[in-house]
């Protein structure tokens with residue numbers, strides 16, 4: 001994923017350390033000179049007295065004063081501070097790296113701003129500077145991503161068990177929405193949660209057929225109507241069927257033309273109003289990048305999503321989309337789609353994801 005990040009951090013760290021190397025060498029030289037007594041007595045004496053005083057103070061505090069004094073002196077020599085000016089250069093490089101890895105501009109800017117406020121002017125031990133920066137980036141990303149909830153648990157512990165649990169899926173065509181719905185259906189079946197599918201994308205005949213095909217393969221009932229019929233009424237019919245037949249959960253597929261299409265958005269608002277879903281899940285591609293932000297913002301504004309599924313994580317080498325969609329919606333990524341098979345759905349794990357980023 002952020003494959004260049006590790007390498008960059010190494011380079012940056014080297015530069016931070018090198019900038020003080022002259023100073024450090026000088027200090028070491030002075031120390032050596034005191035030890036070998038090459039310098040004049042009048043310069044050496046006050047230094048010796050100072051060192052002696054320090055040792056005396058230390059002696060009172062600890063058992064091995066000399067060793068402690070020396071190690072403290074060494075740790076001082078090994079400290080490094082990143083200035084604001086230096087950060088500008090490295091901050092810009094890091095921002096480019098984030099953008100190249102599908103992190104949206106507003107999210108990349110937020111990460112850089114946070115990083116700056118946490119590391120500029122702070123003392124770092126030289127040997128730890130790379131680790132500290134990496135750790136800080138990790139911390140920021142951890143804060144951006146929200147811990148996912150367990151949807152099976154949510155369904156099983158719902159308040160009103162007379163009513164089926166209703167999940168509305170939204171997103172753009174071609175992103176893997178129908179496949180993801182089929183994967184969730186299979187997961188629920190595995191967990192003994194009965195479910196049916198509602199083909200509320202009546203805008204494309206192929207979408208109805210596609211859902212029916214998944215239903216056939218999974219052995220799951222699909223409620224569908226004619227191509228071009230009212231999608232809200234299809235979803236409503238599915239809910240009625242589930243109530244009558246004591247089905248635990250209804251998964252509603254919806255149309256996903258361009259997110260800029262006004263009628264699409266008003267259609268999904270209507271379905272949401274009519275069906276009163278318990279969960280609204282957005283399905284998007286891991287590989288989409290900046291466009292994903294505009295798409296998810298439109299759907300979130302229209303119906304208020306509760307969670308996200310990112311499909312095609314198996315073919316995504318960048319990893320930034322998850323950060324972007326998580327940040328702009330402040331909603332959790334629930335699952336990653338990791339292939340075309342029904343079982344290829346992974347519960348989103350923050351730690352695993354961050355590790356994959358190379359942090």
Ligand code: GDP
Pocket residue numbers: 172173174175176177178179180210311312313314315336337338339340344
């Ligand atoms: P929809 O138009 O949004 O409903 O998209 P589909 O569910 O039809 O998926 C579009 C294509 O993406 C199909 O070829 C799927 O097999 C494929 N697809 C869906 N999810 C994944 C995934 O997680 N990984 C991979 N590699 N392909 C996927």
